[in-house]
Amino acid sequence: MRELRNYPGLPHAWSAAAYLRSQGVLARGYQREAGRVRLAMLGGPTRYEAWVAVAFDADVPAAEEILDEFDALPLPSGSEWEAQTEPDLSRLPTDLAVPCEWCKSDLRPDIDARSREGTPVRCRSCNRDNDPVGRVVARHGPEALLDCYPEPSDPDWIDEPTLRALQLPCQRCLYRLTGLPPIGQCPECAQPYDKRAIIEKSFLDIQI
Ligand SMILES: [Zn+2]
Numbered sequence: 001m002r003e004l005r006n007y008p009g010l011p012h013a014w015s016a017a018a019y020l021r022s023q024g025v026l027a028r029g030y031q032r033e034a035g036r037v038r039l040a041m042l043g044g045p046t047r048y049e050a051w052v053a054v055a056f057d058a059d060v061p062a063a064e065e066i067l068d069e070f071d072a073l074p075l076p077s078g079s080e081w082e083a084q085t086e087p088d089l090s091r092l093p094t095d096l097a098v099p100c101e102w103c104k105s106d107l108r109p110d111i112d113a114r115s116r117e118g119t120p121v122r123c124r125s126c127n128r129d130n131d132p133v134g135r136v137v138a139r140h141g142p143e144a145l146l147d148c149y150p151e152p153s154d155p156d157w158i159d160e161p162t163l164r165a166l167q168l169p170c171q172r173c174l175y176r177l178t179g180l181p182p183i184g185q186c187p188e189c190a191q192p193y194d195k196r197a198i199i200e201k202s203f204l205d206i207q208i
């Protein structure tokens with residue numbers, strides 16, 4: 001795995017990683033703490049950086065070119081951007097309380113997969129509207145939203161056509177399994193493979 005570039009925000013990094021995957025390069029966007037040690041000593045607020053990493057070093061030259069291309073694209077409008085990167089709040093840890101901005105009652109029972117940024121959730125106690133995503137960030141910080149996106153270990157992180165088209169190397173002979181089914185045998189060396197297992201293993205060293 002190789003960290004390639006950092007981006008001004010997590011949606012931006014996710015978008016860059018999705019662009020790489022759409023071109024066959026296994027990549028992931030994520031957020032990690034920046035300067036953890038120094039800031040902890042100073043007691044300052046935690047700062048986060050958004051990064052894109054590619055799984056395989058052999059992909060780095062191609063990925064650099066694809067990212068140059070991505071960086072030259074016009075940024076999507078606010079609404080398109082949000083649609084692509086809308087957090088799924090039903091993935092929040094079940095014990096995470098989300099207090100109403102006005103009366104502090106827990107909004108959690110009314111927050112589910114359909115709760116979106118800009119779509120208000122009405123508090124049962126005081127009957128006032130809250131922005132669910134805004135409330136999660138205000139209470140738990142932006143890192144809480146990391147739980148709201150699929151991880152490489154989730155079956156729905158990469159869809160079937162993308163999985164098929166990714167240039168994943170055979171774990172024994174490095175033959176590219178591009179275009180082959182999710183599970184099978186390497187045509188070159190007969191090593192059995194499972195593409196989702198390869199993907200999951202590729203990002204294990206990212207600490208977030
Ligand atoms: Zn309330």
Ligand SMILES: [Zn+2]
Pocket residue numbers: 170171172173174175186187188189190191
């Ligand atoms: Zn092979």
